[in-house]
């Protein structure tokens with residue numbers, strides 16, 4: 281009995297010492313990681329809709345790195361030579377795999393991270409024309425309801441409960457991530473005005489926050505769960521417009537904001553605001569909720585500088601850097617000399 285007891289004590293002691301040993305081994309590497317200061321994500325969002333744009337960006341890359349850029353959100357959308365769904369290619373000259381790979385090689389050489397973007401759920405149309413998904417598969421569209429905000433009615437959405445959408449979209453994402461050698465994907469998800477339509481047989485009467493969160497979670501399962509990549513999204517639908525004092529574009533007035541508590545916290549939220557202010561309450565809110573936050577400004581210069589200064593003052597390690605959205609004001613050629621980008625990046629290079 282006694283020897284059995286001693287053997288058990290000895291075994292337990294050995295097990296504990298092994299465990300302590302492993303912890304001791306693990307600790308230095310963890311503390312080593314902490315010592316290494318994370319570099320700010322100094323980003324620009326650009327439209328890249330053709331091989332010409334891809335090549336122009338390859339040539340402009342060193343100009344962008346010279347002003348501090350180390351991350352580029354490439355909004356390619358449907359403008360790619362998709363092989364899985366050629367019926368969804370947009371434009372006469374969509375981006376080809378060969379040119380995308382060439383850009384990826386130049387980016388890697390220059391230490392620039394490329395993150396492709398395809399708008400999901402909302403933004404499936406512009407003005408009077410649908411983008412390819414709803415043009416080819418009109419049955420996927422969330423119908424405009426009597427409860428749809430008419431100001432956003434030209435921005436069609438797909439129905440988040442239309443299960444056939446997702447295998448298609450996942451194939452497109454996989455092709456884009458592979459072509460640009462990307463370790464992350466931006467799913468858009470901004471300005472979703474048409475959701476929980478009272479004319480949709482699947483969504484009528486449903487909670488918009490739960491429907492929006494379902495779409496985010498479905499995308500997350502594929503990008504993060506299955507493909508082991510990082511996921512980024514615009515933040516406006518997670519914010520309560522009235523509570524935070526933002527417009528109905530940069531925050532939600534259509535009931536989606538409750539989704540902020542229903543989605544994974546490892547998503548990087550691109551929190552965009554274009555008005556000059558002394559306070560941007562969404563930044564501390566999203567940080568408190570546990571997200572990594574990438575504040576995103578545009579123009580005028582004074583507004584993007586104000587948002588940048590506010591964000592810098594947060595001094596939170598989960599605030600990853602600053603993203604400048606160029607939209608129609610700058611392109612792959614001109615972004616490197618565009619004042620809102622050049623001026624703001626000076627602060628984030630320090």
Ligand SMILES: [Zn+2]
Nearest residue numbers: 439480482483
């Ligand atoms: Zn629906």
